[in-house]
Amino acid sequence: MGKVLMKGNEAIGAAAIKAGCRFFFGYPITPQNELPEYMSRELPKNEGVFLQAESEVSAINMVYGAAASGARVMTSSSSPGIALKQEGITYIAAAELPCVIVNIVRGGPGLGGIQPAQSDYYQATRGGGNGDYKLLVYAPANLQELVDLTQDAFDAADYYRTPVMIVGDGMIGQMMEPIEFKEHISRFALSEKDWATTGTKGQREPNIINTLFLDPAKLEELNFRLQDKYKLIKSNEARYEAFNMENAQIVLVAYGTTSRIVKNVITDLKDQGINVGLIRPITLWPFPEKAFDNIPSTCKALMSVEMSFGQMIDDVKIASNGRLPVHFYGRSGGMIPSPDDIIEKVKEVIGGAK
Amino acid sequence: MVHKMAFDLTKDKRIRIIIGHYGSGKTEFAVNYALELRKIYENVSICDLDIVNPYFRTREKAELLEKRGVKVISGAKGHQANLDIPMVSPSILAPLQNPLEQVVLDVGGDAVGARVLARFKNYFTEGEYDMLCVINANREQTQDAIGAISHIRAIEETVGVKVTGLINNTHLIRETMLEDVLKGQKLVHEVSEITGIPIRYVSSIKKLTDLLPLNIKGAPFPIHMYMREDWM
Known part of the structure; x- marks a missing residue:
């Protein structure tokens, strides 16, 4: 396939669908609107579901649900919208569920403006939500890299069972560049999602997705597991x-x-x-x-x-x-x-x- | 003997409406066109009617255009170039009503962006206006005739007037090759044949318009990339 000219936001959508993403939940905000717009047009053609939620908070919790049932799922927003999603993001990290979250960053703080910025660096790398969790955060600098990383993001999310964030400033979302959808070869050996809540059919014990631990020892156990995972990500996934x-x-x-x-x-x-x-x-x-x-x-x-x-x-x-x-x-x-x-x-x- | 058509902007009607798919290169074409037009006419206005795009709009080049004598009409004028004010300036009526003024209307992408034009429909009477559709065969939704024509029809339906000319502006930004332009030419030929809309211009960077075959349909229109910063 030859090169096509795409806008960053559209390119993320196209790459996500190629990566097997069939569910998108979001809420509009500039400068990322072309992504949900693309998904609303293209997902139904690909037997997928696009849903505009009533808020960012509900969108991220829909992602939580879809991820729990084993689907490849994505949401996107821009800075203040991502701030609203933080509660859901830390829940997803705690529940060890894979998903891809896109932040097309605009100027802040507060409602800010719609022009490009990188001022969500802390939010992305220090965790805007509560608790000892981390996100794997990709920051592409051109649209080919954006497309390639979007496909990688779904694989990495599944492999590590962790939310992955793609951070692009508004310019990356809005600019156009030629891109090529190469045949994607996963870097990871991905296994069946035997932890997903797909229905027991009376054949197995129910899978439980939960982030509430009243027993502190059990919660610390989760945290030890998360830290081991982050150590692994730190040694394997740093790119520059x-x-x-x-x-x-x-x-x-x-x-x-x-x-x-x-x-x-x-x-x-x-x-x-x-x-x-x-x-x-x-x-x-x-x-x-x-x-x-x-x-x-x-x-x-x-x-x-x-x-x-x-x-x-x-x-x-x-x-x-x-x-x-x-x-x-x-x-x-x-x-x-x-x-x-x-x-x-x-x-x-x-x-x-x- | 066949001669390559030199572009002649005086053949276009006084009011030129530039429409097309998102990312086809409408604004880049419109800015280049207005600057060329100014070389012929004293009174040239370019009107920014893009209220759907947050970035890459005519008004970002207002200073350059005005320095070269082109009047820029934009709801966001007088503000910082990147400020988002999705409004249409009432001053747009002045050049539309003034028969001595040459007008270029730079419209937002797709039928959604063109909706704003319907409000000025009564100025677009047959023979008084040109609505030029910019086509980039490397854009996702206008890679074939069906895609391009459905965009044209959707825009015509929204605005309530007909497209009068096609512009082949097929490109891959800095990676554009002659083959891209020729691929686009094949597409606009097909669109032209089906719709009866003539091919008006073939626009590309000068390096490529110089290489176009002599008998190409539509006048080669060399453009300079004003809208992209060097680092883009």
Whole structure:
């Protein structure tokens, strides 16, 4: 099959259906509306169900139910809508159920605005809901990667029995790019969902999906199991791209749309004789800490570049473990950093680092 | 001897309505068209009628257009370019009513986006307007004649007037090859044959319009990518 031109939001829908997703529950919010719109049109043609719930809270609880019965299921929203879903997300994590949640991030806090932002980094990586849980969080930077990761997300969710989140800033949802739907080969050996509530037919004991534990020892047992799972995810699933690292005087850390802008910055600065590297996290959790072990000795500083106000700095500091000073440049509220602004900041930092 | 048709914007009617599927490249075409039009006429207005898209709208290029003498009419004018105000400026009536003004109407995608046009239908009398449908054969829903024609019909039904010209704007953004444009040309031929709507323009980046066969139907219209930042 050749390439087609798709909008990010549509591409997620197409990739999800190809990955076997047959259930979508959601509630409208800009800038992700093309995704539920696509699902409402395409799922019925694929023997699936699209349902617009009365709120984000009910949508995520419908996902909880569908996931419990073993279905491949997805929901999507944008920042404040994802905030509303947090209760359901922690329940799904606690119940160890697979699902895919898409956040096409807009400016915040509060109701915010509809323009692109990355200010839900904490919400995605620190857990907006209660308890010791984690999400596997993908952050694609182009639409081909978005499509590929959407298909991976369903496999990873099933394999680890955990909710997986895809975080794209509004630009990733709204922009168009050529994409190709390649034949998908799962990285995981997936087994039957023998834990799902599919009906006993009188043949077995009922499967119970539950997140209430009045016995603290039993609840701690669940937490031990979750921690083992997160340890496994941390060692297996961290992904990143390292770009132009050789002889880099400074390494920028950026994901999603911001990393695209940084790549332009790198080209422009190369013409001016300044070598800049990029570490682009593809997974926000687990954060790709290993990438920071291979920073060349020429590098004198790190800089987190975000469409948020420093939410990734902590992770960069943890990953680099005090070896280098960590600087920051970011815009917020729906403003997109311009290559020129980043270039100026880079020059300021490396000038000062001499 | 067959000569490649040079584009002649004076042959189009005073009011040009640019419609099409989401992502066909309507706004990019409309912006390029308005800038070309300004080279011929003193009074050119481009009206942003897109109230369905949150990103990538004409008004984001208002500064560039106005610097080059094109009047930009948009409900969001005077505000930061990315501000979302899904409203139609009442000033749109001025160029529609002024017979000395050349008008380009940049409309939102699909029949949903075109709904806003119905309110101005009484200005679109036959022979006074052109409604040009931008087609990209690489877009999911307009890859074949049935898809493209059903989009045309849905938009016509919504607006209440007929499409008068087709524009082959088949592209894959920076990956566009001549084969893409020619694939789109095959599609618009088919659409044209079934509907009787003529092919008006074949628009693409100049590098590709220079390579188009001499006998191609529709005038090659080279465009510059104004709507995409370098990092996109």
